Amino acid sequence: MSLSRTFLDVRPLRSSPVFRRLLVGRTVSVLGGFMTMVTVMYQVWDMTRSTAWTGAVGLAQALPLVVFGLFAGAWVDRADRRRVFLAATVGQAVCSVLLAVQGFTGHVPVGAVLGLVAVQSAFGALGAPAAGVFVPRLLPKDQVGAGLALNHVAAQAMMFLGPALAGVLLARYGIGVCYLLDAASFGLAFYGAFGLPALPPQGEPSRAGLRGVLDGLRFLAGHRVVRGALITDLAATVLSFPVSLYPLVNAERFGDDPRTLGLFLSAMALGGITATALSGPLTRLARPGLVMLCGAGTWGAALVLFGLATNPWSGLALLVLAGAADATSVVSRSTIVQTRTPDALLGRVTAAEAIVGQAGPSLGNVRGGLLAGWTSGTTALISGGLMCLLAVAAVSVTTPELRGGAGRLDGP
Structure with missing residues (x-):
């Protein structure tokens, strides 16, 4: 087996410029997501000094996905997936902007912070099934696994980098800047998907x-x-x-x-x-x-x-x-x-x-x-x-x- 076939299969990056643009936007957005995850935990702990409240952060993130996920999937299968994803991305960015505003002002109860996290997660529950169609629609069948592997390794790398970067930025600039950078990361995700063709359901x-x-x-x-x-x-x-x-x-x-x-x-x-x-x-x-x-x-x-x-x-x-x-x-x-x-x-x-x-x-x-x-x-x-x-x-x-x-x- 040649050495080039041992490493990550990068054929999707060469064969599909649209996939390449999507991957860049998604990677930056995932980085912002991990930064926000750390920032929310830090803020809630700073506001409450309670592990019960920090545990509630995970609940606020998971419940919308579980409750709305299947219904969001059914809606996605009735619509142009590109439009749904773009709308969900805008919704998530708006939530990050609102989190940044409360981060700069500092006069919001912890319940409101968790409420914004839950709304952002609900938009994510809508965007995830829409994005699920992108790889198989953009790549040949024999490159789908390689495309998913590229998505996965990018997410793993951001899981390494995001929390560490959030810690540095929190110490130097505070929570508002971290939330604002996450909002900007959604802009790149929007740009990555904007050039997609219309993707209505086939069938x-x-x-x-x-x-x-x-x-x-x-x-x-x-x-x-x-x-x-x-x-x-x-x-x-x-x-x-x-x-x-x-x-x-x-x-x-x-x-x-x-x-x-x-x-x-x-x-x-x-x-x-x-x-x-x-x-x-x-x-x-x-x-x-x-x-x-x-x-x-x-x-x-x-x-x-x-x-x-x-x-x-x-x-x-x-x-x-x-x-x-x-x-x-x-x-x-x-x-x-x-x-x-x-x-x-x-x-x-x-x-x-x-x-x-x-x-x-x-x-x-x-x-x-x-x-x-x-x-x-x-x-x-x-x-x-x-x-x-x-x-x-x-x-x-x-x-x-x-x-x-x-x-x-x-x-x-």
Whole structure:
């Protein structure tokens, strides 16, 4: 295999100038989003000194996506996706401007800040399924996985850079400037999508309201490959997501060293960036279902071994492996969803995928925290990893299409 085929497949950047422009706009917008995430947490903590209120920030971000996501997907499947995305981007930018205004004035109750966060998240819930159609509509089928990998590695890199940059800017300029920079980042996202052609649904548009949502759910229930992909991701995150356990495991195993704790999340992000940067051979494979199952299984196994690790460096190495496996699984899952779903249903199915991606880790953190409270962090980690392995094995056995021909990009 040539060296060029080992690294991230960049063919989409050469073949589609529109995709290239979208990627730049999306990357800057994701950077702004991570800056705002840190800024909101900092502001709410500064206003309240309460972990209950800082926990409410996550609730304000997640609830609109869960509540409105499927209905937003049904609406997207009735409209020009380009127009919907542009409108959602403007809405998110306006929310960031309002957050900046209250950040400069400093006379707004914490409930109003969370309200703006929730409204911005609702616009995001509308924009996400609209954006879900862009990659499969702009790129040849054999480049969809590569396009998704490029999106993913850009997001992982911004997850590294965004929080650190926010910390520097908060210390020097305050919260208002951080919010204002996020608003400006949406301007680049708007520019990236403005040059898109009209993207109405191909095929019969979604029915209005609840009927359209139910049509999307019937597709998910009946399409074994797409359903299996989403179940695999949901099972892996709900059963074994480890982030809420990090402080306890750090105290139990690694002497409660804050430097170790700070490296846990960085290690997973490093694994994700590395795996995506070397994803060329995997995104060129015609069997994303098999790659996804292997990635999810490796994620579970790495967490079991992390639960057994007593050396901080071996523990961090296992988290790098877990992050790499997760990134591989996520890119493969998205490839399955976006290549196996009819365009007329893609908004609703992308919305369901976004809900799984948001709700799964949150529920996994709750599961891990409760079980660790009853037992220990080590027990919660090991049992979660084992349950993940069993769940992935069950999906593999009951959905052989993921392993076989129907899981191929060129399959039936």
